[in-house]
Amino acid sequence: MSLKALGAKLFAWRVHQKTASWARNPVEAQQRTFNKLIAKARDTRFGSDHDFGQIKDYSDFASRVPVRDYEVLKPYIEKILQGENDVLWPGKPLYFAKTSGTTSGAKYIPITKASIKEQVRASRNAILNYIYKTGNVSFVDGKMIFLQGSPVLDEKNGIKTGRLSGISAHYVPKYLQKNRLPSWETNCIEDWETKVDRIVDETIEEDMTVIAGIPSWVQMYFERICARNNKPVGITFPNLQLFIYGGVNYEPYRSKFEDLIGRKVDSIELFPASEGFFAYQDQFKDRGLLLLLQAGIFYEFIKADTFYDDSPRRFTIGEVEFGVNYAMIISTNAGLWAYNLGDTVQFTSLNPYRVIVTGRIKHFISAFGEHVIAKEVEYAMEEAIAQTGARVNEFTVAPQIQPEEGQLPYHEWLVEFEKLPEDLSRFKSVLDQSLQTQNSYYFDLIDGKILQPLRLTQIRKGGFQQHMKSVGKLGGQNKIKRLANDRSLADALQAYVL
Template sequence: MGIKAALSKPLAAWVHSRDQDWMRYPVQAQQAILEDVLKKAANTVFGRDHNFGNLKTHADYVKAVPVRDYEGLKTYFDRVKNGEPDVLWPGKPIYLAKTSGTTSGTKYIPITKASIPNHINGAKNALLSYIHETGNSKFLDGKLIFLSGSPELEEVGGIKTGRLSGIVNHHVPGYLRRNQMPSYQTNIIEDWETKLDKIVDETISERMTLISGIPPWVQMYFDKLQARTGKEIKDIFPDFSLFVYGGVNFDPYRAKLFKSIGKFVDSIETYPASEGFIAYQNSQKDSGLLLLLNSGIFYEFIPVSEFFDENPTRLTIGEVELGVNYALVLSSNAGLWGYSIGDTVKFVSKKPYKIVVTGRIKHFISAFGEHVISEEVERALFQTLRHFHGISVAEFTVAPHISSTEGEPSYHEWLIEFDQKPANMPAFERTLNNELCKLNSYYDDLIKGHVLSQLRVTALPEAAFQNYMRSQGKLGGQNKVPRLSNDRNLADGLLNV
């Protein structure tokens, strides 16, 4: 065992012991963060506009600070981007994380000196938690790859700006940097396919032990390795033992990814966002993600059923219930206040508080009143695939097909890129439809009432999703395909590429 692997074990034990303190007193930990961030931001532009100096309780905060998304806070973000100090947090941010917006174009999320440890320690502690539980630290002695965006930064308003993964790349601890791949020269290549070919060149002969990235882009990396060698990943990288991922639900990709690897490897799910590192899987015994309640972020949770109400209920950590879908709202030492991140989560444990990510608040189908969400379509497909052995899916999305002809039924169209197509597609469609009916009673009622006909599957050709993402300039990096949408823009784009 190398020195890094050996030294990581006592460090992992220390971090585990320290975390028990806030895990035992989660409500108090969150209250302390709220009080701290309000006090420190009281003399900012936002703090003065919202009377932070006189806010004492969460109820006071709710009255003073409404829930807003990026567009709702854009005037403040623009002032930050233009280089004005003391707008949302004292001073200027040390970085702006650049990410894609829905209606406002590119978003610039501040990362402050106070908030950067949240991003760095979240990722680090996910690995240390794994080491503490399993005793496996040998991966630290091999090569580690993080498939990410370019670490090359520009300046906006005098502030270093880039993709979150590129920013974090600059903060990889020195003791891991020698193990890190790919090289900086390769990592700054913007074209994803060119970059991936170079990554294969650099890693194919190395002792890779940890591989990290968004599952569909890791799968592209594996596909290129296999095309180059004709071997399974376990034979190319026999010491590969840990896969770290985040950003999308792993289940739809799991079968193909492990088939490519050729053996089981441990995996850690993480929940990083430009707005903060929110949670990570702290145990191999269950898939729940430990919500980080002591890391500079104060959380609020709005029941999804109330999210679009004028005055929705805003719950704190001590008020949430298991099994309920909540929209996630953040206030933090990055200068985010009542900020709707756009994600939905569900609690699967309260001791400690663990979540699963269930989708995006804007990603749903309710063209007919069914309000089908991402979690439901992913679960329906996962359950269906269990009935059809040997069938696997590379990628999929779901869209409504609204009939314009009298007598012709409307339905949900599932656009699926199969690795192996079902021999009996009608049976596959029936099973998938039945699984979705079990998960969503509104959809079931519409099917039984003949408002909707049974869903239909459109099998797309190989690489259809990659070709579409390429056509949109979104191939690789942190870009993800929406699981479902309430219009046909994505579906029609896929069919017309």
């Protein structure tokens, strides 16, 4: 065992002890985090506007600080952009993570010295936890690739701005610098297809042991490795052991990845965002992710089916229930306060607290009152793949409320197959039956002849990537929406129907 591997193993044990300590005392961990956040921000503009000096407990906070999304928080962001100090957090942010907004144009999410430190620590601890739980440590001596956005940052009034993945590239620990690929120059390439080709050039002869990134874009990299060498990725990289991912559910991609690699490899799921690093997979028998309760983030939760009520109840960590769909609300050491992240989660364990991401509070189908969420369509797809031998590259779902004359409305599933199912009719039937089983409202609509069973539209190979390229969203952190309550994406994809 190398010195680096031995050091990693010892460090992993130490981190595990610290993690276990706060995980055994979750409410206390959140209370400490809450107290620190309020005390630190008491003298900021936001703290003054919301009377932080008088906040003694959570009920005081909830009565003074309403839940808000980016559009409502934007006036404070604008003050920071104009050069004002001590607005949401003491001083100025180190960075703005620039993301795409749906109603407000570009969104600028503040990242402070304190918050980037927690982001880096969480990503490190996810890997150390894997080492502790599995005993596998040999991969630390090989090469590692992180498919990410360009680390070239712009600047707005002295604050550097860029994609979160590009910002994170500046914080690769020194002990990993020699192992890390691609080169800085290649990482700075903006055009995604050119960048992937260059990454293939730089990595194809290396001893790659760890690969990380959003599954859809890692798939593109794997496909080009296979095309270049005319053999599976697992033969090109015989010591490839670990795939680290986040951003989307890996399960619809898993069979495709195993085919590209030629064997199974271990994986770690992460739950990061520009607003914070929230959870990582801490055990490998199920898909729940350990919610990080002592990482500079205070959590609140609102039941998703009450989110748009006038005054929905806000729950803290000690009040949440198993299996309920919640909108996640965060207050952070980057100065986000009772901020609607937009993601929905369900708890798969309450000891310790583990979650799965179920979708986006604004991403659902309820054109007919069914309120279908991303978790349900993804699980249905997993079942259909497992039962029919299909392999799927991408898919999305949308309602069709204006069908042909004389036809009932329906859900349209737009699917790009890598390998067609053995029986396409059975594939469709499994999808529809799974959704009916999971969602009683959808079942009632089918049973009551309000909706007809789903229809499946095949998208030609590469169609989803071609669409993303056409709208300037190929690669990086960009993802295909799994479902929508309108037909904007579905209609755009009609140009790529097989």
